Amino acid sequence: MGGYNVFNMYRPKDTQERILHRLKISQGHLRKVLKMVEDGDYCIDVIHQSKAVQRALQEVDALTLENHLKTCAADAIKAGRQDEAVKELMNVFKRSS
Secondary structure (H helix, E strand, O other), X not given: OOOOOHHHXXXXXXXXXXXXXXXXXXXXXXXXXXXXXXXXXXXXXXXXXXXXXXXXXXXXXXXXXXXXXXXXXXXXXXXXXXXXXXXXXXXXXXXXX
């Protein structure tokens, strides 16, 4: 019986492992982009592969931000440093626009 077997999929255990896994995926996509450019592949194919790199890195950012909110930011707020935590997060969003 062919098809996709979800029982053999790699499943990262914790946030750091999930982030590292996504970074390795990004690295693989980037290597592919480099090879495609070196080989003179079709421009649109290069763009599609480049978009895959960008999506993988966006997932890294999302996982990292989620972890930060659950740990560092939550700790700062509990310790009464909510203004500091909010300012830090706002700076992240300002840089991304």
